[in-house]
Amino acid sequence: xxxxxxxxxxxxxxxxxxxxxxxxxxxxxxxxxxxxxxxxxxxxxxxxxxxxxxxxxxxxxxxxxxxxxxxxxxxxxxxxxxxxxxxxxxxxxxxxxxxxxxxxxxxxxxxxxxxxxxxxxxxxxxxxxxxxxxxxxxxxxxxxxxxxxxxxxxxxxxxxxxxxxxxxxxxxxxxxxxxxxxxxxxxxxxxxxxxxxxxxxxxxxxxxxxxxxxxxxxxxxxxxxxxxxxxxxxxxxxxxxxxxxxxxxxxxxxxxxxxxxxxxxxxxxxxxxxxxxxxxxxxxxx
Numbered sequence: 001x002x003x004x005x006x007x008x009x010x011x012x013x014x015x016x017x018x019x020x021x022x023x024x025x026x027x028x029x030x031x032x033x034x035x036x037x038x039x040x041x042x043x044x045x046x047x048x049x050x051x052x053x054x055x056x057x058x059x060x061x062x063x064x065x066x067x068x069x070x071x072x073x074x075x076x077x078x079x080x081x082x083x084x085x086x087x088x089x090x091x092x093x094x095x096x097x098x099x100x101x102x103x104x105x106x107x108x109x110x111x112x113x114x115x116x117x118x119x120x121x122x123x124x125x126x127x128x129x130x131x132x133x134x135x136x137x138x139x140x141x142x143x144x145x146x147x148x149x150x151x152x153x154x155x156x157x158x159x160x161x162x163x164x165x166x167x168x169x170x171x172x173x174x175x176x177x178x179x180x181x182x183x184x185x186x187x188x189x190x191x192x193x194x195x196x197x198x199x200x201x202x203x204x205x206x207x208x209x210x211x212x213x214x215x216x217x218x219x220x221x222x223x224x225x226x227x228x229x230x231x232x233x234x235x236x237x238x239x240x241x242x243x244x245x246x247x248x249x250x251x252x253x254x255x256x257x258x259x260x261x262x263x264x265x266x267x268x269x270x271x272x273x274x275x276x277x278x279x280x281x282x283x284x285x286x
Contacts, residue, residue, distance in 0.1 A: 002103045002126040002176055005048040006091050007039050009063070009109035010056045010082040015227045024059045026109040027066070030225060031238040032279055033250055034066060039107045040073075041250035042174065046122035048105055049075045049261070052098045054082050054091055072270050073252045074261025087195030092177075092185040101179050103129070108173030108224075112234045114241070114249055115220025124214075125176050131210030133176040134202060136169040137222040145170035146199045148213060155211055160199045169215070171199070172222050178210075248282050257286055 013020030019028060026036040036053075043051055051070065055063055060079050070077030080094050091106055092099065105126070125133045134155075136148055142162065149157040149167040159166050175198070184204040188196045205211040216222055225231045238249050248254065253270060256262045267283050274280045 001129065002046065002048060002105050004050045004052070004099060004102050005043040005046070005105040005107065006052045006054060006095050006098070007036070007043070007107055007109050008054050008088065008091055009036060009039075010054055011085055011110075013226075016231065019228075024056065024062060025226070027062060028231065029235070030112065030231070031235045031242070032248075035225060036063070036067070036109060037250045037252060038112050039109050040067075040075075040252060041255055042107055042113050042118075042122065043105065044073070044075065044252065044255045044259070045119045046105060046126045047259070048126065050078075051075060052078045052080055052095050054080045054094060057081050057083060072262075072266060072273070074256035074259070074266070085195070087190070088198040089185040089188055089196040089201045092182045096182045096186075099179070099182055103176070103178045104181060106175045106177070110224060110226045111173035112221070112223045112225050113172070113174065113216070114238075115216065117217065118220050121214050121216070125212070128176065128178075128212060130178050131208070131212055132178065132181070132202065132205040133212040133214055135172045135174045135214050135216055135222075137172050137216040137220075138168045139170040140168075142166070142168050142170060147171065150213070155206060155213055158199055158202055158206065160197065171202070172216065173224065175202075177205075248279070251279075251282065253283055254286055 009026040011025065013025035016025055027034050030038060053063060060081060067077055078098060082094060139145060144161060146160045147162060147167045148155050148169050148171055150169060185201055188200050191197045223230055223234050225234045242248055253267050267286060271280050271283060
């Protein structure tokens, strides 16, 4: 069972410059909410309430002013500063004391997930006691991603940005790991580009035959919002869904209320924090 999660919200955000010269990438808006709300909502949908947010030096105060300790959302948020990017698995080295002897999830702060069956897939995978689970999504340009080849419902091969076609199943920025993840990540060596690679960590679990996968089907969406075009596309998608369906995607209070982590009284307190706006008007109707 996974009860802890790590969100990587550091990085230089050079692909979104000059926007990121003034503000952290994960605090930029995706339509009507800060980007960080979206990975937080994924953690909450998986029933993960204890979260470590890894951020750049000098940016922790901005996150704290927005999210605080997480109690207003019925969760607990811890913070850790990453002085220098060293690759995704470094999150488990930085978060070793936070993880302890527990299983843990990792999500990239600029990844967007949405779909009707997503919550069920997250809850199902979070119940695994051992091994690792990666979340896969079919893409049209697999050469731009780490991909997994599946045969007989098992992962046969993992390749980072394959030059020859291997599979259309891209490895998304969401991972569930058991308590051994810190041990495995601590043994990894930097790649030629000088960073620890998440595919190398996944391969450690593949060696032990404890690597699971979950396919994000056609009814779900996954996108990396790390470039201007992608950020715009995701924002337009969220706007369209919310307008047509009359809902709010990644409304943290709504998720928490549905799980009985907070009450309507808590939401009323949050209204004072947000002020008078469309998001607050939605909260009033919950």
